[in-house]
Amino acid sequence: PTVHLGVAASAMEKRGIRTERGDLNHEIEVINQKLRQLKARISKLQKWLKEESENNSYAESRVWSGNNSIFFARFRFILRSLYSNGLP
Secondary structure: OOOOOOHHHHHHHHOOOOOHHHHHHHHHHHHHHHHHHHHHHHHHHHHHHHHHHHHHHHHHHHHHOOOOOHHHHHHHHHHHHHHHOOOO
């Protein structure tokens, strides 16, 4: 929220004369605009994350299903490479 200018300061600002409270209100307006932009970006990111998690849940269910899944194949590969390098 901005600060109250008062009658005199408001009249001065309308004539183009800068005041401390007017300058403060201009800074507050800029900050508020940036906050609105950040909130919009955050909202878009949250929507994107939700969509991605919904899309990936189907893919993950396919990866984790069955003994021949990608996960288990990768796990077996890692185990073989560890044993071939002499690690227990």
